Amino acid sequence: MWQCPKCGREFKNTSQDHYCGEPPKTIDAYIAAQPEGVQPYLNQVRATIRAVLPDAQERISWSMPTYWSKHNIIHFAAFKKHIGLYPGEKAVEYFTDRLTEYKTSKGAIQLPYSKPLPLELIAEIAKWCYETGKHH
Template sequence: MWQCPKCGREFKNTNQDHYCGEPPKTIDSYIAAQPEDVRPYLNQVRDTLRDALPDAEERISWSMPTYWRKQNIVHFAAFKKHIGLYPGDKAVEHFLERLTEYKTSKGAVQFPYRMPLPLPLIAEIAKWCYDTGNYH
């Protein structure tokens, strides 16, 4: 077991990514708690998802900004080197050919800070999740 030196939580994996401290209550507080240089990326993703999902509710779920309509539609989060987008495994599979320049895993896509965010693609993925009911 590995124990985070900041918050004291224990995890199976050494240096596991997690949110230290009290989980944020709002997306505003989540963004405000991130490093200053990361906030513009988070705001771009947030604005994109707001426009793509005007009927969705913003909330925090799994300690991440989430767009919700009866169920979680999509989450996003900041990490050391990337923004993670969590649209679910069916969405990643559906868009896989258009995600070849990004690291993907089951249900997640990593958009590195060193590359421009593909905001139109992020919007398309979110709309696809909503329109097809592929929530998670």
């Protein structure tokens, strides 16, 4: 077990990514708590998802910005070198041919700050998750 030196939480993996402290209450608070250089990326992702999911509720779930309508639709989060997009395992499988230039894992897509954000693709993924309900 590894213990975070800042917050004291224990994890199986050494240097596990996590949010130390109290989770933010709103997406605005989440974005404001991130480094200044990361905030524009988060705002772009947020605006893109809001545009295609205007009826979804914005909330914080798992300490991440989340879009919800009867269930969690999609999440995103800031990391040191990338934005993590969490549409779920089925979405990553469905869009796999269009995600070849990104690192993916079960249910997650890493969008590095070193590349332009694929906003059109993010919009399509969010809409697909909402329409199909295949978010996990």
